Amino acid sequence: MSFKRPKGTRDFLPEDMVKRRWLFDVGRPVFERYGYGEIETPAFETLELLTCKDSLGEDAVKDIYRFKDKAGRNLGLRFDPTTPIARVIATDRSIKLPVKWCYNFVRMWRYEDVAKGRYREFYQAGVEIIGAEGPEADAEILMVVVDYMLATGLKQFTLRINSRKILDALAKKIGINNSIDIFRILDKLDKQGEKQVKIELSEFLNDRQIKEIFSFVRMKPEQARKYLNMSSLDVEDVVAALPAKYKKYVKIDFSIARGLDYYTGFIFETLIKGQESLGSVASGGRYDNLIEKYGGQPTPATGVGIGVERILEILETKKMFPKDLQPGPKVFIVPINDKAKKEAFRLTQELRSAGISADTDLTGKKFKKNLEYADSQKIPYAIIIGEKEIKQKKYLLKDMAKRKESRLSLSGIINKLK
């Protein structure tokens, strides 16, 4: 019999985990710098919360992993981080607003089709600002994303911003009812091109409407303002709140329309240059009435979800991980024969006590095999220990890559490896 992993799941072996761990560690200081506190909610919630009608469409509900507990309660696995966070805010009245919460490599489940960069079990990072309605909060979300991207080493990326309010005004102006369908199609403009989008739109709209949409998408903000007869555009306010250093990463784009389901205003997505086909690696926006839908006070909120899986994939293809990411010990202690084994074991523990990641043979392998093993595991150093070494209290420290050996005392080794 042989067992398989369930579809859409992955095993992360130590060599994978060092990379994931690296990204985790790179993101955390960014969140901390901005003053976000970390939050974690249960892996499963009541199905009632997860399927709370107004917040998601029918398709989304189908993608929830659901089950009954022994008492017959209907439960489901968390499929996004925002819903449980909204639940916390809605139900815990003692929380003083605003709050700034982050989550880093939080696990999520969606029962959907697996595709490149999409799994049924995956991780996400992100931040939420709840209880602040000004454009500064939205601007800060963008700043966090920019800093996060830069921290990963990615330098060429664009945050494309738009607003649900602008799209709604546009829909009203040109007489569109089923605006969600329309803007979903429009959202593909970048990926599929004008021709294809026009074909798809013609199913719902007449030529005049399509023409107007396309001319709108190309407008400058000031033209758009005039066209929609609005005194100000929220996306412009957000850009205005941005420090100069961040402005160059941000671009107003009236064609983007991510996640129209619960967003109420400002929305954005992040594309990596050269990796546009992978889709957005960080997207979010303002959702001012979600908390209310979960039974809380009317509460403004804005945030971002960062697709760490996609970022990892991009870093992998671009070979951007630090070279020294290597699981396992830094030094492997090799006894020359059985007599030296005991001393090797003792020495290993001595190094560990000194804070050095050290390991030794536990299987009774012979000298040569142990060297081979250290080599195959890419352990950078070996210490060779035999009768001579024990007597002299000087050990042979071998640099595996350079194949060079030096005779050092224990403290000498500790100094060198620290």
Next chain:
RNA sequence: GUCGGUGUAGUGUAGCGGUUAGCAUAGGAGCUUGUGGAGCUCUUGACGUGGGUUCAAAUCCCGCCUCCGACCCCA
């Protein structure tokens, strides 16, 4: 969910109706015992799954599943 492709040791593959299912690599043991990435010897290990056709199926047909693309979707 739809369409197309695919499935042979851990990995990469050969076999295209009758084979002891071949090869490479990885894994294990050794090449007489104080020096590893090579070489040599030995060794472990595979036809996704269930039906059907046939004297005979890894091989042909069908269902299911997996994986890979494309579409749909992505809260």
